[in-house]
Amino acid sequence: MKSHVLTVSCQSTRGIVAAITGYLAEKGCYISDSSQFDDLETGLFFMRLTFLSQEGVSEEDIKAGFAPVAKKFAMTWRFNDSDERMKVLLMVSRFGHCLNDLLYRWKIGALPIDIVGVVSNHFDYQKVIVNHDIPFYHIKVTKENKPQAEARLMEVVEQSGAELIVLARYMQ
Secondary structure, X not given: OOEEEEEEEEEOOOOHHXXXXXXXXXXXXXXXXXXXXXXXXOOEEEEEEEEEEOOOOOHHHHHHHHHHHHHHOOOEEEEEEOOOOEEEEEEEXXXXXXXXXXXXXXXOOOOOEEEEEEEEOOOOOHHHHHHOOOOEEEOOOOOOOHHHHHHHHHHHHHHHOOOXXXXXXXXX
16 A cells, blocks of 8 residues: 655644544545644744555545645645655764654665755765765855855855755764
8 A cells, every 4th residue: 555645734723633633544445653842932833754555545635625634724834755864964063863763764664765966065974965965055054155055055055956954964
């Protein structure tokens, strides 16, 4: 069976989880993984679910039927095939423990992403990155060049096609 991923964000309110999981159960789906987060400062709710259609309902039918649920909560939402790998750009400064953990999980297949590059304001991990056949981008950041450095970073994001940026102890 093919698994799918649903990601959702909206204003936090009562009933969101019940509406989403109830809808998927109604469509004959089995939820194999679910994570959610409320940002109390912004009042935003985020959720990511992985599910299987046990009754063979197509992804298109599930998407079409989900629209009224999403509309009720003014959700931003997206269905993905779990085989599709997100393009991720990692950013790191001098502390490499987060970067090393991400690279290890990626290497063993526990983190199903495509790492499209690593950006750092130091050269400390350049060799590690290049040894993994991942593009390395050094962008030096100082008080004087911060706007130019941020513009260069945006160029890297656009050129690499990154869909997600992970700050692995990036200290800028």
